Amino acid sequence: MGDGRANNPNSHSNNNSSSSNKPEWLEQYDVIGKIGEGTYGLVFLAKIKSNRSKPIAIKKFKQxxxxxxxxxTAIREIMLLRExxxxxxxxLAxxxxxxxxxxLYLAFDxxxxxxxxxxxxxxxxxxxSINQYTVKSLLWQLLNGLNYLHSNWIVHRDLKPSNILxxxxxxxxxxxxxxxxxxARIYQAPLKPLSENGVVVTIWYRAPELLLGAKHYTSAVDMWAVGCIFAELLTLKPLFQGQEVKGTPNPFQLDQLDKIFKVLGHPTQEKWPTLVNLPHWQSDLQHIQGHKYETAGLYNVVHLSPKNPAxxxxSQMLEYDPRKRLxxxxxxxxEYFRMEPLPGYNALVPPQPxxxxVNYPTRPVDTSTDIEGTISLQPSQPVSSGNSVSGGMQGPHVMQTRSMPRPMPMVGMQRMQPPGIPAYNLSQAGMGGGMNPGSIPMQRGVAPQAHQQQQMRRKDSGMGMTGYPQQKSRRF
Amino acid sequence: MADFTTSTHRAKWIFTPQDLKEKYKVANQRAKQALEKYGATRMEVDIDGSFSYAEPHNDNAEKHSRPKPLKTEEEKLLRAFYEFKIQDVCDAFKFPRKIQATALLYFKRFYLQWSVMEHHPKNIMLTCIYAACKAEENHVSAEELGKGIEQDHQMILDNEMLVLQSLGFDLIVYAPYRALEGFVNDVEEFYGERDEQSEMIKDLRESAKVEVDKMMRTEAPLLFPPGQLALTALRRSCGVHKFIDFERYLKSLLSRQHPAHPISEFNLSLNAIDTMINKLETPTSKDVKHIDRKLKSCLDPSSHEKSKKRKHRSKEGSNEMQ
Incomplete structure (x- = not known):
């Protein structure tokens, strides 16, 4: 890091290119257009000029x-991704x-x-419906990634379909x-209630303990969200599609809880002993204790026999008591993952010939928004959090190089499309700027081996499949 | 959080004593050369994000003799002074120890890459505290921080990106306090929980924490992993509170957790850390006064007679950043 200084006597003269405001590092990319937008900022699709086969998603944080x-938020995301x-x-590339x-701009594959x-x-x-192999493979990989995060004491807190790439x-x-x-949060550190972040996240995947005002997060909140996502993969409909109560800070989401109760039955102290300690249950200003939904109808909603391992x-992911939740x-x-069809590496293409x-469409790209500016020629802003509305964006200007069946409505929601091919060659990213500004090598000397890791992913070292949360090892 | 064994802390920020020496020398030399070439060592961030030394001021630079650069030992003393200040400021704000330790490590890591002649440690100290608060989710606004110590908070904001960048955004650091908690709990179990002991264990824990506070100002956190730092603190604390046989505990610990690890090798590390704590110096402002004066003239040779003008100029500088 600090030794790029040698380069910098030239830095003054580097600024005389055509667009004087363009940061130097941006020169290495061809920015194609905007692909996502949220409270945090914007996401752009770009290609590296020196390696056009590798598309990059650049997440620009609003200052x-x-x-x-x-x-x-940017600092938190970077520092976690670094580890x-x-x-x-x-x-993070x-x-x-x-x-x-x-x-700050984060570049992902x-x-x-x-x-x-x-x-x-x-x-x-x-x-x-999505075929069984794909559902199972997607779910397995999602759990595999989540198990890694939880083993490292990280709770994601905002899992939803649009964040699963x-x-x-x-x-x-x-x-x-x-x-x-x-x-995301490190959960052994004292955690602050969601309300203190001033960030609104969609409520459909929010765990009941949070809806009832629990102040602390455990990794179980992510598992609830996975349960909701699993059901949605099976039925193609959000499982608990509550009407969000707007307002700050963090208003009580009565309808969301009601939707959950309707499907899973009313929670009882017998099934969930600490329920009575949760603020919203205790105060019960909106008489939630009174509502009674006796019969649980989850299997009807997801059209599965109660005997089906799926x-x-x-149902174990949607356990009310976070301590009993899987x-x-x-x-x-x-058992579900040991039955045919077995989950696979390529979730989209079943191994059986x-x-x-299914050919999924490529992501719509809005080429009218420039990465530097905030000028959007199409002011139709995506809706903040819900998945309900497809904010019809009339005919996004689609790049010709990208084959898209037809322009699709840009869906409203926080979306970023990062991801990472492990062995992204950082040296090709080029170093922009005088003293390594910006182009901080994001790897810890593991780049070339990364591909091999794919083969051994099931026995990924350092994160046993069992014993979660991982026993904290003594540090020497 | 995340595992120390796979952390950036372990992979990138644990060095050998030779590494450190070399890094301090390189930074010092570079600043010296800048002083010879430009007549000043202060670095400025350009609009494009590159850094450059302040433009030489031709006006009366010729008339003055060149300012003398700081020696590496003087830089070290100055860093030590400001590291103590970090603890001071954090105490004044009643920040948790973890934040203090994080800020100290940021500061230490920063000056592995820069000379104090290039970036004034007073500014960097405050920026490190500010960044540590953000990373540890104990957000304090720059304004609040600046007010609390009667400093211009714009300076904190101006340096924030520089600090984050110099740290390579490796912001999660492992302070020994957590490991220490683990060892103390382990000691408690090892000796069995008896009522009359709980008070003693409490004393043991508290004095060990004070030992960690001290060692955080030595070079040890750049040389040893947090577990070894914590054990050294525990050993020192046991030396005071004699009721625990540390050697016996350590033997048992190693046999339980690292059977292949010879205790002698281990003791070498603990002894090395121990020596650093014993040698820890806490310079007073009187001790560093002449260094600080030297530093001022290196940073900006025309500063003596033009301190008012300098203030004015730095305002312009910050406008440029908008």
């Missing part, structure tokens, strides 16, 4: 206007800095798909990548 320096490395977790406004788009395609376009064509085709760590797994490690051991392969 907070409170005049208090670099966005804490983790797993096949089913997005990989580079960090760039725009010194003109002190904004690009993933063409995400569970939100895959589910939507099946529901709205092909009108058929799937790699498109290429060596890593059909590999799941968990993305968007802007809300149902058994799902952990990621336990889930990976579930003759199986029908």
């Amino acid at each position: 907070p206007k409170d005049g208090d320096g670099v966005s804490p 983790i490395s797993h096949e089913n977790v997005v990989k 580079n960090v760039h800095i725009n010194h003109a406004d002190m904004s 690009y993933a063409e798909h995400d569970l939100y788009e895959i589910i939507r395609h099946h529901r709205d376009k092909v009108n058929q 799937v790699m498109g064509d290429g060596e890593e085709q059909g590999v799941v990548k968990i993305a968007d760590f802007g809300l 149902y058994d797994l799902l 952990t990621a490690a336990q889930a990976l051991e579930h 003759g199986e029908k392969v």
